[in-house]
Every structure is written in structure tokens, then in C-alpha cells.
Amino acid sequence: MSYVMCPLRASLLAAILRSNHQLRGTAAEDFGLVLQTCKTVRSTLPPTSTCLLLDRFLDHTADLRPDYRLSRTTIEALLRLLRREKTHGWGQDLEVLMRVIRFPLSAQLAEVGRGFQQLAGSPAFSNCVGAIDGCHIRIKAPHGRVLRNSPVFVSASYPPPGHFIVGDGGYPCIHAPITLITPYREPLRGPVEARFNARHAKARIVIERVFGMMKARWRGIFFKALKVNTIFVPKVVAVCTILHNLAVTNGDSLTQMKKIPAST
Numbered sequence: 001m002s003y004v005m006c007p008l009r010a011s012l013l014a015a016i017l018r019s020n021h022q023l024r025g026t027a028a029e030d031f032g033l034v035l036q037t038c039k040t041v042r043s044t045l046p047p048t049s050t051c052l053l054l055d056r057f058l059d060h061t062a063d064l065r066p067d068y069r070l071s072r073t074t075i076e077a078l079l080r081l082l083r084r085e086k087t088h089g090w091g092q093d094l095e096v097l098m099r100v101i102r103f104p105l106s107a108q109l110a111e112v113g114r115g116f117q118q119l120a121g122s123p124a125f126s127n128c129v130g131a132i133d134g135c136h137i138r139i140k141a142p143h144g145r146v147l148r149n150s151p152v153f154v155s156a157s158y159p160p161p162g163h164f165i166v167g168d169g170g171y172p173c174i175h176a177p178i179t180l181i182t183p184y185r186e187p188l189r190g191p192v193e194a195r196f197n198a199r200h201a202k203a204r205i206v207i208e209r210v211f212g213m214m215k216a217r218w219r220g221i222f223f224k225a226l227k228v229n230t231i232f233v234p235k236v237v238a239v240c241t242i243l244h245n246l247a248v249t250n251g252d253s254l255t256q257m258k259k260i261p262a263s264t
Contacts, residue, residue: 130165131207
């Protein structure tokens with residue numbers, strides 16, 4: 001099947017060529033409440049009993065990453081987030097999601113564009129403000145049409161006018177309701193399209209790295225089929241993305257985590 005050439009992709013290609021010449025509650029809240037009540041739970045246990053997970057959390061000198069997959073700093077940030085007043089009227093799920101997973105503000109778009117320009121190695125990507133991709137999560141019943149059913153797509157909430165996001169060949173190259181630029185399909189018609197795809201791949205790699213980091217942190221969830229009702233799968237994934245963003249914000253390093261032996 002051949003695609004009609006996206007007009008914006010053509011203009012982007014032209015810009016690259018020019019530049020080459022120039023050079024109950026939510027699951028997250030439940031998790032937080034469990035941690036908040038650790039002292040209460042521990043106090044109900046007999047003095048001689050052992051609860052390693054709680055004892056390690058209550059030991060403020062202990063590194064929590066081997067057991068919790070998160071640093072103490074990130075967990076404390078989560079607790080502060082869950083204690084914040086919820087005033088938007090969105091319900092618990094969206095209140096937590098929108099505080100942690102959100103689109104860049106208008107004032108941040110130029111900085112985001114510079115980042116994609118640096119990744120792609122071309123000023124043609126200076127108006128790129130995002131990357132989209134899919135992450136395979138094994139469940140018992142697969143589902144599709146994620147993009148077209150997404151509120152982002154339906155309401156055209158992002159990216160703003162004059163900007164675009166990039167995605168791989170599994171997505172359509174479209175200008176409306178959102179602007180999404182994809183690579184040229186094989187077979188390529190010459191070195192110009194090949195050069196475009198190479199620049200595009202450099203810009204898009206950021207989303208693939210994010211998925212890789214998140215799945216590595218929560219490998220117990222993503223590296224096997226989820227044994228939950230499919231209704232709850234989106235919530236499980238949402239919680240993982242929330243905790244991933246909090247970890248990145250608070251400097252949790254997977255490299256450092258790999259150096260720490262898992263507790264027995």
C-alpha cells in the first residue's frame with residue numbers, strides 16, 4: 001500500500017536539504033497510602049516478628065532501590081504528590097496523572113524543539129515537540145487503534161499549531177487532527193529520502209529509550225503477561241509511567257540500580 005506524501009513531511013524534507021547545504025483511589029494513591037501507614041502496620045506486629053519490606057522502609061539509612069525499584073527521594077516525592085489538594089475536579093486518576101505526565105507548557109516548546117533539533121542533527125526538526133511510539137505489553141486479550149481512540153488525537157490537544165510530533169512507520173503521516181510526521185516507506189526513492197529517514201530516526205529514538213528504561217525498571221510487570229483483568233491494564237501501565245517520571249525527576253538512575261545487588 002502506498003501513502004500519499006504528507007505535505008508537511010515534504011516541507012520538512014526541503015528544510016533538511018537546505019540545512020545540509022548550510023550546516024478507590026488510584027493504584028498510585030493506594031501505593032502511597034500503604035507507605036504512609038507503614039509505621040502503623042509495623043506497630044501492630046509482635047516485637048519479635050520480621051517484616052523486611054516495612055523494616056527497610058522505616059530504616060532511613062537503607063537504600064530502597066533493590067526492593068522498591070525506586071529511591072527514597074522518589075518515594076517521598078510520591079507521598080508529597082498524593083497529599084496535595086486535588087482541586088481540578090478530574091477525579092483521583094487524572095489528578096495524579098496530570099501532575100506527573102503532562103505536555104510541555106507554551107514557554108517550554110522552544111527548548112523542546114532545540115532538543116529534537118540536536119537529536120536529529122538538523123534545524124528542520126526545531127518545531128518537533130514530541131515523539132510517539134507503541135510499547136508491547138503482554139496481556140491475554142490484545143487491543144488496537146490506540147492512537148485514533150486517544151483523547152490526544154480526538155480532541156487535537158497536542159501538539160499545538162505550528163509544531164509536530166514524530167512516529168515510526170506504524171503510524172499514518174497526517175496533518176489533522178494532529179500533525180504527525182513518519183518516515184518514508186520502503187523501498188526508498190534515492191538518497192534524499194534515506195537521509196530524511198536517518199534524521200527522523202535520530203529524533204524518534206528518544207521515545208524508544210524511554211520505553212526501554214521504563215520496562216527495565218518494572219521488568220517484573222512488562223517482561224511477562226499481566227495476570228490482571230484487562231480492565232485494569234491501563235491503570236497498571238499508568239502507575240508505572242507515573243513512577244517512572246517521578247524517578248527521572250528525582251535522579252533515580254537505572255545504572256546505579258544495576259550495581260546494587262537485589263535483596264534476598
